[in-house]
Amino acid sequence: MSNFQISEDGVGCGEITGFSASGVHCDIRDKQDGRLDLSLVVSECPCTVAGVFTRNKMAAAPVRLGREMLASGDYFKGFVANSGNANACTGSAGMQDALTMQKLVAEKLDCLPEEIFVSSTGRIGEKLPMNKIEKGIDLAISSLKDDKQSGLNAADAILTSDTCRKVCSASVETDLGEIHIAGMAKGAGMIEPNMATMLAFICTDVALGKGEADSLLRECVGSSFNAITVDGDESTNDTVLLFANGSSGVYIEPDTQEWDSFKAALSAVCGSLARKIVGDGEKITKVVEVCIEGATTNNDANLAARAIGNSLLVKSSWYGNDPNWGRLMDALGYSGAEMSEETIQLWYCEGEDHDSVPVFARGEVFDGNKKLWKAIVAKRQFKIVVNLGTGSGTAHLWSTDLTEGYVNFNKSE
Amino acid sequence: MSNFQISEDGVGCGEITGFSASGVHCDIRDKQDGRLDLSLVVSECPCTVAGVFTRNKMAAAPVRLGREMLASGDYFKGFVANSGNANACTGSAGMQDALTMQKLVAEKLDCLPEEIFVSSTGRIGEKLPMNKIEKGIDLAISSLKDDKQSGLNAADAILTSDTCRKVCSASVETDLGEIHIAGMAKGAGMIEPNMATMLAFICTDVALGKGEADSLLRECVGSSFNAITVDGDESTNDTVLLFANGSSGVYIEPDTQEWDSFKAALSAVCGSLARKIVGDGEKITKVVEVCIEGATTNNDANLAARAIGNSLLVKSSWYGNDPNWGRLMDALGYSGAEMSEETIQLWYCEGEDHDSVPVFARGEVFDGNKKLWKAIVAKRQFKIVVNLGTGSGTAHLWSTDLTEGYVNFNKSE
Structure with a gap:
């Protein structure tokens, strides 16, 4: 069951295939500090996606959009995420901005807007600086690479009050071949089960059915991201997304040895990311x-x-x-x-x-x-x-x- | 409706009749600091009593005892309360100690133990120092007086982390005569609606039926003591007791002008005490x-x-x-x-x-x-x-x- 290897710094396991990533600075915080604040991850082939979102009734525009996308679509291409601004409580203009982020990415990637998830984290109630976001997306697209450093840049660009990067990857040997999981997350305040300002994106190169991806992710989230609390405040933006692109050629079905192995590894990655979030809670000592x-x-x-x-x-x-x-x-x-x-x-x-x-x-x-x-x-x-x-x-x-x-x-x- | 006078320092209104009080030092905190820590209030004539208690499932022994007393008895004599120790999570020995406190008071007053309410507030999980409590009760009995200062001493003896005394009294002119209400309370942490380490004792010289006293108190508590929060922590010991001894000769019945006047004054006293608790919340600035x-x-x-x-x-x-x-x-x-x-x-x-x-x-x-x-x-x-x-x-x-x-x-x- 647990024949997987895990890498807590995200770079120690075998390479995940078929994903490229970038993390760039577009100065959303208006501080000219060079801090990475826009993250892009794209899959070569169409992905099955499962998502778990905040239950906060003031859910941010990108959360509402993501729910709609999962309800109506079957295959997806990737996500764009920004830190520094939550795009929450921003009314219809905020939804328009989230749709624009989709469209800008899709045009460059030559895919449909509804194949691109959007996530935002940061201050609530302020309009996104769309001129900066647009330049950031251009830069992120031209920076896309499938190497480790680009993945780490993407992980850095979603951080807010975090004091350290939160990544974890796993590789599993199966009879059908080696499969990989790579995850990134951010905390570090407004953290309460049912997920609070936390984002986590997990990519895997296995192939998964949509329903299977959903039930696997929900089970893993229940014992990881939904089992942490820092301050009891549930955020407007919490999102966990699992992208499965199948590029390993390994198809994961229930009631197989591969299913059990994959689930154990996914659960370990979620657990590691969740513990990293709580361990980096704002100004905690314990x-x-x-x-x-x-x-x-x-x-x-x-x-x-x-x-x-x-x-x-x-x-x-x-x-x-x-x-x-x-x-x-x-x-x-x-x-x-x-x-x-x-x-x-x-x-x-x-x-x-x-x-x-x-x-x-x-x-x-x-x-x-x-x-x-x-x-x-x-x-x-x-x-x-x-x-x-x-x-x-x-x-x-x-x-x-x-x-x-x-x-x-x-x-x- | 609001033809009452209110005194925020508890001494400005006409004298409530038929109650005597005392507050003494018996060193429950073991600090030899002379701080008052045992409070006793006794009515000349039998009182109707209404009580509202914490809903915490770890309710302290005196709370459980008080509930039983209200369920089985009709008339009561007064209460003894200590600060410095909550007598909570103290098992069967704790209940025994609460019963002993009743008995010690009752013996001296020549009444039944089950006519004396007990309240405790302070640290959870430690046994009461019963030798000190016994001496304190002796002293409190011999100090009982019906003057203002004794009432204020009783109010001081229930304080814990409070930085100031919390009292409020009211007098109401009715066609049937002047009636009085005198209340004392303590905060100041573990404060959350459904009442958290807060005690409040309210005495009145009107006569009230048991059911009427209960419904009046519940209504007033809902908009006062249950409408405050400091830290969201509901305590094991919260208690509000209303003692009505009838010594004014005024009987309060529903659907009368006196009922409305009394209710308005009781509500004002409860509201004032509740605001004093929240205003003295631990280290608050707002x-x-x-x-x-x-x-x-x-x-x-x-x-x-x-x-x-x-x-x-x-x-x-x-x-x-x-x-x-x-x-x-x-x-x-x-x-x-x-x-x-x-x-x-x-x-x-x-x-x-x-x-x-x-x-x-x-x-x-x-x-x-x-x-x-x-x-x-x-x-x-x-x-x-x-x-x-x-x-x-x-x-x-x-x-x-x-x-x-x-x-x-x-x-x-």
């Missing part, structure tokens, strides 16, 4: 894994995990290395999940060992462990395991602490 | 009133108001005097309320004038008003009005900014 077990339902477990992962008081105490388990209990109690003090159990864990240090079990506190909790919570990464003792539902969430730096960073744009 | 209009339902309006009032990004931008309306739109979009960019309208307001400065209306931004928004958001208090344009539902919420000081204050206890 990543905390919240594992809920023994809930009445998976939904209850999810409510419980998110109440912990989004509580200001809990997140502030993590920042202060304070194992304030009372705040965890408080958050659990208002989560909406079914529970009672009499059945709940709570552990702090340093690594993978689930029951390493007991904190609370069925109404009793393990006071003698206080020093051990304190040592764990002082780590840069640790785990909290809660068994609600009411059923078999589980959930898993990667969260962060809340720092004075986050508030200072976000007090003005 | 109070922001969020008014939602034109929602499909009142519930939708409430979701929209709370999404804005609890968004880390929105609250951080308020702290920075940044009129970042894009973040407001983002929060509205993920609130779960029905809405679309095409019908929504948004204003920043300095005072009571609802449509003072338009920000966004049906897809268009009023860019020319940027300086005006900035000036409003720089105020210590301002208002945001949103009309969702989908119906006639409304909601109203008092929120605060999120500051670096809050995170620093809460990073450890």
